[in-house]
Amino acid sequence: MELILEGIAKRFGDKEVLQNVSYRFEQGKIYGLLGRNGAGKTTLFNCLSGELKADGGTVTLAEDGGAPRPVREEDIGYVYSLPILPDFLTGYEFISFFMDVQRGKCRTDLSVDDYFDLMRIDKNDRHRLIKGYSHGMKNKLQMMLFLITQPPVILLDEPLTSFDVVVALEMKNLLREMKPNHILIFSTHILQLASDLCDELVVLHNGALSPVPSDMLRDPAFEQRIIDMLKDESHVGDV
Amino acid sequence: MLGTFRTLLAIRIASAANRIIYYAQRLPLIGKRIGDDWYASLPLKRAAAVVALIVTIVWGFLTRAWYVGLLVYTPVAFYGDQGAGHEKDLFLHIFFLLSFLVGAVNRSEVFEPKKEKYIAVKLMRMPPSRYMKAALGYRYATFFVFFLPSLLLFGSLAGLSLVQAALLAAAVTLWRIGGEYAHLRLFAKTGIVLIRKTVPLWIVILAGNALAYAPLALDWPAFAGMIALHPLFLILSAAAGVYAVFRLARYGGYAEAVDTASRRDEPLFDLGRAISEAQKADVRLRDDDLADPDMPAGLGGAAPLPSGGGYARLNAIFFARHRRVIARPFYRRLAIVGGVGAVLIGAAVLLPDTIGPMLARLRLSMLAMVFFSLAVGERICRALFYNCDISLMRYGFYRRDAAAHFRIRLGRVALQNAAIGAAVCAVLTAALLASGSGAAGGNQGGGPLPNAVDIAGMVAERIDSGDFPSGDAPRGDAAPGHPLDASRFIMLWACGLALSVFFSVHYLFTYYIFQPYTTELNAKNPFYHIIHSVVSGICGACLFLRIPDSAFTVAVVALTALYVGIALLLVRKYGSRTFRVK
Numbered sequence: 001m002e003l004i005l006e007g008i009a010k011r012f013g014d015k016e017v018l019q020n021v022s023y024r025f026e027q028g029k030i031y032g033l034l035g036r037n038g039a040g041k042t043t044l045f046n047c048l049s050g051e052l053k054a055d056g057g058t059v060t061l062a063e064d065g066g067a068p069r070p071v072r073e074e075d076i077g078y079v080y081s082l083p084i085l086p087d088f089l090t091g092y093e094f095i096s097f098f099m100d101v102q103r104g105k106c107r108t109d110l111s112v113d114d115y116f117d118l119m120r121i122d123k124n125d126r127h128r129l130i131k132g133y134s135h136g137m138k139n140k141l142q143m144m145l146f147l148i149t150q151p152p153v154i155l156l157d158e159p160l161t162s163f164d165v166v167v168a169l170e171m172k173n174l175l176r177e178m179k180p181n182h183i184l185i186f187s188t189h190i191l192q193l194a195s196d197l198c199d200e201l202v203v204l205h206n207g208a209l210s211p212v213p214s215d216m217l218r219d220p221a222f223e224q225r226i227i228d229m230l231k232d233e234s235h236v237g238d239v
Numbered sequence: 240m241l242g243t244f245r246t247l248l249a250i251r252i253a254s255a256a257n258r259i260i261y262y263a264q265r266l267p268l269i270g271k272r273i274g275d276d277w278y279a280s281l282p283l284k285r286a287a288a289v290v291a292l293i294v295t296i297v298w299g300f301l302t303r304a305w306y307v308g309l310l311v312y313t314p315v316a317f318y319g320d321q322g323a324g325h326e327k328d329l330f331l332h333i334f335f336l337l338s339f340l341v342g343a344v345n346r347s348e349v350f351e352p353k354k355e356k357y358i359a360v361k362l363m364r365m366p367p368s369r370y371m372k373a374a375l376g377y378r379y380a381t382f383f384v385f386f387l388p389s390l391l392l393f394g395s396l397a398g399l400s401l402v403q404a405a406l407l408a409a410a411v412t413l414w415r416i417g418g419e420y421a422h423l424r425l426f427a428k429t430g431i432v433l434i435r436k437t438v439p440l441w442i443v444i445l446a447g448n449a450l451a452y453a454p455l456a457l458d459w460p461a462f463a464g465m466i467a468l469h470p471l472f473l474i475l476s477a478a479a480g481v482y483a484v485f486r487l488a489r490y491g492g493y494a495e496a497v498d499t500a501s502r503r504d505e506p507l508f509d510l511g512r513a514i515s516e517a518q519k520a521d522v523r524l525r526d527d528d529l530a531d532p533d534m535p536a537g538l539g540g541a542a543p544l545p546s547g548g549g550y551a552r553l554n555a556i557f558f559a560r561h562r563r564v565i566a567r568p569f570y571r572r573l574a575i576v577g578g579v580g581a582v583l584i585g586a587a588v589l590l591p592d593t594i595g596p597m598l599a600r601l602r603l604s605m606l607a608m609v610f611f612s613l614a615v616g617e618r619i620c621r622a623l624f625y626n627c628d629i630s631l632m633r634y635g636f637y638r639r640d641a642a643a644h645f646r647i648r649l650g651r652v653a654l655q656n657a658a659i660g661a662a663v664c665a666v667l668t669a670a671l672l673a674s675g676s677g678a679a680g681g682n683q684g685g686g687p688l689p690n691a692v693d694i695a696g697m698v699a700e701r702i703d704s705g706d707f708p709s710g711d712a713p714r715g716d717a718a719p720g721h722p723l724d725a726s727r728f729i730m731l732w733a734c735g736l737a738l739s740v741f742f743s744v745h746y747l748f749t750y751y752i753f754q755p756y757t758t759e760l761n762a763k764n765p766f767y768h769i770i771h772s773v774v775s776g777i778c779g780a781c782l783f784l785r786i787p788d789s790a791f792t793v794a795v796v797a798l799t800a801l802y803v804g805i806a807l808l809l810v811r812k813y814g815s816r817t818f819r820v821k
Contacts, residue, residue: 013264013274013275014274014275049635050635051633051819073635073639074635074636076635078633080633084629084630084633085630086626086627086630086631087626087630088556088557088560088561088626088627089553089556093552093556097548097549097552097553100548100549100552101549101550101636101637101640102636145634
C-alpha cells in the first residue's frame with residue numbers, strides 16, 4: 001500500500017505554504033515529518049485529512065496490486081497535538097459511542113473493555129470523565145479510535161511532545177506494533193525522537209518535501225546537518 | 240484641544256483605513272489584487288484614509304436615517320390611518336421615549352469601553368481630560384449634524400414643520416449632553432457606572448421600548464409626544480444642555496472615569512475577547528453540573544446509561560449533563576409566561592371590560608415576535624458547539640452523520656419550544672375566556688378567581704355551545720359578550736405550535752448549515768447574521784402589519800412544514816461539508 005502525493009499546493013493570501021508537494025509514503029514504515037514553525041506541516045496534514053481543501057494536486061492510495069484511487073476521509077486517522085475530545089463523556093462512554101456509530105467498520109471480536117485493556121488504561125479511569133483526563137490519557141483515547149477502525153493512513157501531529165517518559169515509551173511501542181499494517185506519518189520538532197522512532201525522515205522546507213538519506217540518520221553530525229538544512233533559505237532538494 | 244481632536248481623528252481614520260484594506264482583500268475578484276504591502280504604502284494608505292473619512296461621515300448619516308426611518312417613522316407610517324395630527328404625535332412619542340429616555344440612560348461616551356480610549360489614554364499617555372473633552376466635542380457636534388437631516392426628512396413626512404424638526408434635533412443633543420453629565424455626577428457621588436448595571440438598564444430599555452410602541456398595538460394615547468416639543472421642555476433641555484457643557488468643560492474627574500472605562504479592557508486587552516470569554520462561560524460545563532444523581536455508577540451517581548445507542552445516547556447524555564445550561568433558560572421562560580399569564584388572567588377576570596377589548600384587538604401575527612423572543616435555540620446551539628461539537632466535528636464520521644444528530648436535536652429543541660408555546664397559548668386561551676365570560680355574566684368582576692379546573696370547564700362549555708371570541712372581527716368591533724368563535728382558538732394553538740417548531744428548526748438549521756461559531760465562540764458567518772436579521776425584521780413587521788388571523792395561520796403552518804422539509808433535505812445533502820470547525 002502506498003500513499004501518493006502529487007503536486008499538492010496551498011496558499012493563504014500572498015503566502016504560498018505548499019508548492020508542488022509530491023511524495024510516496026509506503027506501508028510498514030514510520031515517517032517523521034520535520035520542519036520549522038510555520039513551515040506548513042499542519043497545513044499538509046489538514047490537506048491530507050480533508051480538513052482543508054488543497055488548491056491543487058492529488059492524494060491517492062494504491063492498495064496492494066491495485067490502481068491508485070483518491071483518498072477518502074475514512075482512510076485517514078488524524079491524531080491532533082492537542083487531543084480534542086468531548087469532555088462531558090467518560091472514556092468508556094466515548095469509546096462505546098464511537099463503536100456504536102462505526103459498527104460494521106470495526107472488529108466484532110473485541111469489546112470496549114478489550115480495547116481499554118490493549119491501551120493499558122486502568123479500570124477506574126475508564127469510567128472517569130474525559131474532562132479530568134491527563135494529556136497522555138486523552139492521547140491514548142484518540143489513538144484507541146484508530147485501533148478500532150484501523151484506517152490505512154495515520155497522521156500524528158506532534159504526538160509525543162508532552163508525555164512523561166513512561167507514556168512516551170508506551171506510545172512508541174504502540175506505534176511500532178501498528179506499523180506493519182499502516183502508513184504512519186508524524187510531525188515533530190524533536191530530532192532525537194525522529195531519529196529514534198522513524199524509519200524515514202522527510203523535511204518540509206520552502207513549501208516542498210524532500211527525503212533525508214537514511215545513512216544520515218545514523219550520522220553523529222545528524223542534528224547539526226538537519227539544522228543547517230532548515231536554516232538554509234535555498235531549496236533543500238540537494239540534501 | 241484642536242490638536243487632540245486631530246490626533247483622535249487620525250487614530251480613527253487610520254484604523255478605519257486598515258479595516259477597509261482588510262475587508263477589500265476579502266472581496267471576490269478584486270480582493271486577490273490587494274496585497275499586504277498596501278498597509279505599508281503611504282499614497283495608498285492616504286487614499287484609503289480619504290475613503291475611510293467619507294465612509295465614516297456617510298455612515299454617521301445613514302445610521303441615524305436608519306434609526307429614525309426604520310424604528311420611528313416606519314411603524315408610524317404603517318399605523319398612520321388616523322390623520323396627520325396623530326402621526327406627528329406618534330412620531331414624537333416614539334422618538335422621545337427611545338432617544339430622550341432610553342438613549343440617555345444606556346449611552347455614555349465617557350463610560351463606554353472603547354479600544355480607542357485605551358490606545359489614547361493608556362498606550363499613548365494622552366491626559367484623560369484632554370482626550371475626553373475632544374471625544375465629547377466630536378460626539379455631540381456630530382450627534383446634531385448627523386441627526387438633523389433624518390429628523391428634517393422623516394419629521395416632515397410625519398407632519399412636523401422644518402423648524403420643529405430642527406428644534407427636536409437641537410433639544411435631543413442638548414438633553415443628551417445633560418445626560419452625559421448626569422452619568423458622570425452619579426459616578427462621582429456613588430461610584431456607580433449606570434451603563435454597566437444590567438438589571439436597571441434592561442428594565443429601562445424594555446419598558447421604554449414597550450411604552451414607545453404600545454400606542455401602535457393597543458390604541459394608547461401618544462402621551463410622550465406632547466412633552467417633546469412643549470416650550471417648557473425645550474427650555475429645560477436647553478438649560479440642562481448649556482449647564483452641562485460648562486460643567487463638562489471644567490470637570491476635573493475624567494481620569495477616574497476613563498480609568499474605570501478602560502480598566503475593563505486592560506486585562507484582556509480587547510473587548511472582543513472579553514465577550515467571547517463571557518459567552519464561553521455562559522455555556523461552559525461546570526464541575527457541579529456533573530455532580531448530580533443522573534451520573535452513571537462510578538461517577539457518584541446511580542443512574543444507568545440512557546437506553547438506545549449511538550447519537551441517541553450521546554445526545555441524551557449531553558442534555559442530561561448540561562441541564563443548567565439547557566434547562567434553566569427553558570424554565571425561566573416558562574416562569575415568565577406563567578407570571579405574565581397570571582397577571583393577564585387576573586386582570587381579565589377583575590377588569591373584563593378593559594382587558595376584553597384589548598385582547599380582542601390582538602392579532603395572531605403578533606405572536607411571531609412573542610415566539611421569536613421566547614424560543615430557546617441560540618443558547619442551545621452555542622452550548623452544543625462549545626461542549627460537544629467543537630471536538631467531535633474534527634472527526635469525519637461525525638460530520639458525515641450530521642443529518643442523524645440534527646434530527647435527534649430538532650426533536651429535543653422542538654419539544655422545549657412546544658412546551659413554551661403551549662404555555663403561551665394556554666395563557667391567552669384562559670385570558671380570552673376569562674374576559675369573555677366576565678361580560679357574559681359567567682364570572683363577574685367581584686367574584687372569586689377561576690382556577691385551572693374552572694377555566695378548563697369554561698373552555699369545554701364554550702366549545703360545546705360554539706360560544707367563542709371572534710377571530711377576524713374588524714378592530715374595535717370585538718367586545719366582551721360578542722359571539723365567540725371556536726376557530727380562533729384552533730388557529731391560536733395551530734399558530735403557537737407551528738411557530739415553536741419554526742424557530743426550533745430555524746436555529747438548528749442555520750447552525751448546521753452556516754456553522755457560525757469560531758473556537759472563540761463569536762459568530763463570524765455574515766450569512767448567519769443576515770438570515771437572523773431578516774427573520775427578526777419580519778417578526779417585528781408582523782407586529783404592525785394587519786394580517787388576517789386565518790391567512791397568518793395558514794402561512795405559518797405551511798412555511799413551517801416547508802422549512803422542516805427543506806432543512807432535513809439540505810442538512811442531509813450538505814451537512815457533512817458545512818458542519819465543521821471554521
